[in-house]
Amino acid sequence: MASSHFKKKTSVKQEIPTASLPDIIFMLLIFFMVTTVLRETTVQVRTTLPQAEALTKIDQKRLVSYIYIGPKKLDGNRLGETGVQIDDALVEDMGSVRTIMYRKLIEQPKLIVSLKVDQTSEMGIVLDVQQELREAGALRINYSSKREIPS
Amino acid sequence: MGLLKKRKREGGEIPTASMADIAFLLLIFFLVTTTIDVDTGIGMVLPPKLEDDVEPPPIKERNVLKILVNETGQVLVEDQPSAIRLIRDEVKKHVLNEGVDPRYSEAPGKALVSIKTARQTPYDAYVGVLDEVWMAYFDMWDSEARRLGFPDYATYSAAVAEQGAENQIRDKIKAAISIAEPDKQ
Numbered sequence: 001m002a003s004s005h006f007k008k009k010t011s012v013k014q015e016i017p018t019a020s021l022p023d024i025i026f027m028l029l030i031f032f033m034v035t036t037v038l039r040e041t042t043v044q045v046r047t048t049l050p051q052a053e054a055l056t057k058i059d060q061k062r063l064v065s066y067i068y069i070g071p072k073k074l075d076g077n078r079l080g081e082t083g084v085q086i087d088d089a090l091v092e093d094m095g096s097v098r099t100i101m102y103r104k105l106i107e108q109p110k111l112i113v114s115l116k117v118d119q120t121s122e123m124g125i126v127l128d129v130q131q132e133l134r135e136a137g138a139l140r141i142n143y144s145s146k147r148e149i150p151s
Numbered sequence: 152m153g154l155l156k157k158r159k160r161e162g163g164e165i166p167t168a169s170m171a172d173i174a175f176l177l178l179i180f181f182l183v184t185t186t187i188d189v190d191t192g193i194g195m196v197l198p199p200k201l202e203d204d205v206e207p208p209p210i211k212e213r214n215v216l217k218i219l220v221n222e223t224g225q226v227l228v229e230d231q232p233s234a235i236r237l238i239r240d241e242v243k244k245h246v247l248n249e250g251v252d253p254r255y256s257e258a259p260g261k262a263l264v265s266i267k268t269a270r271q272t273p274y275d276a277y278v279g280v281l282d283e284v285w286m287a288y289f290d291m292w293d294s295e296a297r298r299l300g301f302p303d304y305a306t307y308s309a310a311v312a313e314q315g316a317e318n319q320i321r322d323k324i325k326a327a328i329s330i331a332e333p334d335k336q
Contacts, residue, residue: 036185054288055191056191056194115192117274119274135200144191145191147191
């Protein structure tokens with residue numbers, strides 16, 4: 001009785017309904033569209049981040065502005081002297097950090113400045129940048145670092 | 152066949168068979184460009200710019216725990232040679248002293264940690280010290296939260312934020328870390 005019922009079912013041609021497939025794909029698409037931040041910059045300085053334990057997460061990526069500090073990448077895998085990069089360009093004159101960050105602060109009053117500093121950099125240049133940030137009034141900073149791998 | 156022709160005449164349909172393919176292409180584009188990783192780091196708030204005519208408020212010497220990091224990453228705590236791994240306990244002792252030991256702070260609310268570096272100090276040594284100081288505060292907040300009956304500080308602060316109440320732990324143990332300017336050379 002039961003086996004005959006089962007046989008009957010298998011004889012019917014079965015297909016997976018694909019009508020909802022576009023909807024599923026669109027859902028995924030919208031998720032990735034919302035989470036994507038398109039603005040990507042080419043970093044012209046090497047930033048090997050230090051490791052730390054006392055980390056906080058920056059959830060709102062849109063508030064963050066990055067300053068990269070590290071040895072300049074030169075042709076042929078060589079490293080030059082320490083440079084400071086904001087957005088796409090290297091900053092030549094330390095005083096222009098102030099004006100750039102001040103403009104950013106006016107656009108985004110809740111600005112968080114993430115300092116991506118190479119671990120071999122010297123504190124002098126970091127302190128100079130911080131001094132400029134104080135002058136600009138961008139006081140919320142974040143020393144970008146990676147999670148320490150417990151040994 | 153005849154049925155299909157009839158339908159077309161009535162009012163054409165947009166073919167939806169390729170819809171999934173188009174959506175797939177877009178999906179793959181956004182998949183590739185998305186960076187999911189969350190930025191992590193040690194958060195700090197810089198002191199506001201000092202006005203020229205305003206003197207910084209006086210701070211008692213005993214309330215400040217001075218940490219000095221030199222060019223080679225060696226550490227002095229209160230002018231005594233120390234090590235990075237000892238800083239955490241030293242900071243806890245300093246903050247939770249409650250006026251007992253005259254070398255340490257008077258009260259947790261008054262305690263201050265000052266980190267001073269040379270201009271040649273490597274950045275990772277500075278971050279290592281700063282990390283230990285922050286971990287000391289995190290540990291103190293955690294034990295304070297446990298005293299109030301919460302599993303840890305994160306749970307406490309979430310509960311407080313939900314109720315809109317004041318964060319008593321942060322009020323009691325302020326994370327007062329100051330980054331001092333290096334000496335002029």
